Amino acid sequence: MTEEIIIAGFGGQGVLSMGKILAYSGIMQDQEVSWMPSYGPEMRGGTANVTVILSDERISSPYLTIFDTAVILNQQSMDKFEKSLKPGGTLIYDPNGISHHPTRKDINIYRIEGSRLAAEMGNTKIFNMVILGGFLAARPIVKIENVIEGLKKSLPERYHKLIPLNQEAITKGMDSLETVQTI
Amino acid sequence: MAELKLMKGNEAIAEAAIRAGVDAYFGYPITPQSEVIEYLMSEQPEHRTGMVVLQAESEVAAINMVYGAAGTGKKVMTSSSSPGISLKQEGISYLAGAELPAVILNVVRGGPGLGTIQPSQADYFQSVKGGGHGDYRLYVLAPASVQEMADFVDDAFEMAFKYKTPVLILSDGLIGQMMEKVLLKDQKARLTDKELQERHGDWATFGRVGGRERNIITSLDLQSEKMENRVHRLMAKYKRMEEEDLRFEKIKCDDADYLIVAYGSSARIAQKTVDLARAKGHKVGLLRPITLFPYPKKELMEMTKQVKGILSVELNMGQMVEDIRLAVEHKVPVEHFGRTGGIIHTPEEILKALEEKIIKG
Numbered sequence: 001m002t003e004e005i006i007i008a009g010f011g012g013q014g015v016l017s018m019g020k021i022l023a024y025s026g027i028m029q030d031q032e033v034s035w036m037p038s039y040g041p042e043m044r045g046g047t048a049n050v051t052v053i054l055s056d057e058r059i060s061s062p063y064l065t066i067f068d069t070a071v072i073l074n075q076q077s078m079d080k081f082e083k084s085l086k087p088g089g090t091l092i093y094d095p096n097g098i099s100h101h102p103t104r105k106d107i108n109i110y111r112i113e114g115s116r117l118a119a120e121m122g123n124t125k126i127f128n129m130v131i132l133g134g135f136l137a138a139r140p141i142v143k144i145e146n147v148i149e150g151l152k153k154s155l156p157e158r159y160h161k162l163i164p165l166n167q168e169a170i171t172k173g174m175d176s177l178e179t180v181q182t183i
Numbered sequence: 184m185a186e187l188k189l190m191k192g193n194e195a196i197a198e199a200a201i202r203a204g205v206d207a208y209f210g211y212p213i214t215p216q217s218e219v220i221e222y223l224m225s226e227q228p229e230h231r232t233g234m235v236v237l238q239a240e241s242e243v244a245a246i247n248m249v250y251g252a253a254g255t256g257k258k259v260m261t262s263s264s265s266p267g268i269s270l271k272q273e274g275i276s277y278l279a280g281a282e283l284p285a286v287i288l289n290v291v292r293g294g295p296g297l298g299t300i301q302p303s304q305a306d307y308f309q310s311v312k313g314g315g316h317g318d319y320r321l322y323v324l325a326p327a328s329v330q331e332m333a334d335f336v337d338d339a340f341e342m343a344f345k346y347k348t349p350v351l352i353l354s355d356g357l358i359g360q361m362m363e364k365v366l367l368k369d370q371k372a373r374l375t376d377k378e379l380q381e382r383h384g385d386w387a388t389f390g391r392v393g394g395r396e397r398n399i400i401t402s403l404d405l406q407s408e409k410m411e412n413r414v415h416r417l418m419a420k421y422k423r424m425e426e427e428d429l430r431f432e433k434i435k436c437d438d439a440d441y442l443i444v445a446y447g448s449s450a451r452i453a454q455k456t457v458d459l460a461r462a463k464g465h466k467v468g469l470l471r472p473i474t475l476f477p478y479p480k481k482e483l484m485e486m487t488k489q490v491k492g493i494l495s496v497e498l499n500m501g502q503m504v505e506d507i508r509l510a511v512e513h514k515v516p517v518e519h520f521g522r523t524g525g526i527i528h529t530p531e532e533i534l535k536a537l538e539e540k541i542i543k544g
Contacts, residue, residue, distance in 0.1 A: 020362065023362060027189055034362070035363070036357070060455040061451050061455035061530050062357070063357060063452055063529070153188075
């Protein structure tokens with residue numbers, strides 16, 4: 001099994017750290033992983049994206065332009081990455097701030113109201129964990145216990161007290177995924 | 184204790200340096216390699232192993248600190264990215280001339296000039312054909328994964344001390360910035376003063392212990408005959424490197440009709456191209472030079488008996504392709520494909536180039 005994923009949104013939304021937690025979750029279940037950010041002069045408010053690959057085999061290119069799954073968190077990323085999905089691929093997006101919704105008919109499309117749910121939970125910082133939950137509901141490629149182990153590994157020890165909150169956010173996301181279309 | 188972690192290439196090489204028992208690191212920050220010095224500063228290895236980490240006032244100062252520390256027989260390294268490596272070239276030439284062991288990491292970005300902070304392989308010529316002045320070569324290792332970033336620290340120091348020569352680890356922004364799973368080795372102890380005297384007492388300058396003869400470290404020989412002998416001695420080392428320490432990897436070459444040659448990040452991307460090409464029925468293999476000097480010349484010549492053409496894939500406008508052409512002596516067509524300026528070629532683009540330039544229908 002190989003899953004090639006792009007996670008794209010604004011800088012500051014936690015795109016890179018969501019990718020990192022996903023990658024660590026893969027390590028926890030003995031998979032090969034790679035995490036390739038678009039690095040550069042992007043600052044908070046600019047666009048940020050990361051390519052994450054989880055595979056049972058040695059990973060060839062960590063840099064890709066065609067993906068199995070796209071997690072899209074702003075309009076610029078929708079414009080750029082909807083067309084980069086393989087036919088039969090999966091698009092997961094937060095409709096907040098999206099004016100042009102996805103139109104492809106040959107992919108699975110899901111919505112997760114990450115911004116709204118995180119605000120309702122009273123902590124916008126857990127936005128990316130809500131999104132991760134939505135991702136996991138659509139693409140259950142890593143076991144939830146491995147995600148929690150991945151969280152422990154990627155968070156410094158002083159933040160481990162926040163793991164239950166993150167777990168709650170992931171669960172919320174998993175329960176709140178809406179199916180737009182499946183093929 | 185060995186440990187499995189998710190790390191950036193830059194972080195992995197920094198952690199591996201501590202674990203390899205490196206005595207000192209001197210550097211100066213520059214994107215996309217700043218995580219090396221950032222990681223070392225935050226880890227405070229002076230408390231773990233006694234390793235010295237120092238941010239110099241410039242790249243030029245850093246390489247000259249390396250020169251001084253290497254002269255004492257210590258394991259010493261520096262890192263930078265392209266413009267900073269250009270600044271270090273005088274010092275690198277002096278290290279080669281004075282026959283001092285040291286490890287230099289270049290996390291290449293696009294050039295020339297200040298260029299861009301995105302990945303590139305445009306420093307190939309600089310790395311394998313001198314860079315600094317004079318008749319010398321570097322032993323050049325090209326990692327293609329985060330694991331190799333970590334593993335090559337030990338390998339590089341082994342070569343640096345075996346040949347008493349500066350060794351270059353030629354990485355780039357892609358390998359430096361991406362995260363992968365990495366198995367970190369056990370902590371090695373740094374050499375004690377006594378061990379250092381026993382191993383390097385015949386050349387290193389750490390004080391005349393026991394009234395031994397003076398060791399002299401210099402790259403200067405004003406008598407031409409002596410200087411020529413010195414250069415011949417260097418050349419003999421380079422020849423020995425070719426015979427004993429050439430490294431490369433062949434992927435799906437056994438039945439290949441066409442060959443891609445690529446190193447570092449390009450080799451990773453081209454590996455995907457090999458799979459895409461094979462899915463379309465083209466038997467394509469990949470030869471990945473792991474050392475860029477010495478270069479797998481004989482192996483390439485051997486492959487010409489089997490393949491109909493070779494595509495060199497590089498993140499530059501065609502540098503390594505010259506070495507491939509020299510190696511295969513026009514036995515088969517050799518073409519180049521690459522993007523530059525910080526643009527990374529995609530596996531699909533490489534396949535298209537392979538079909539147009541080599542397979543031709």
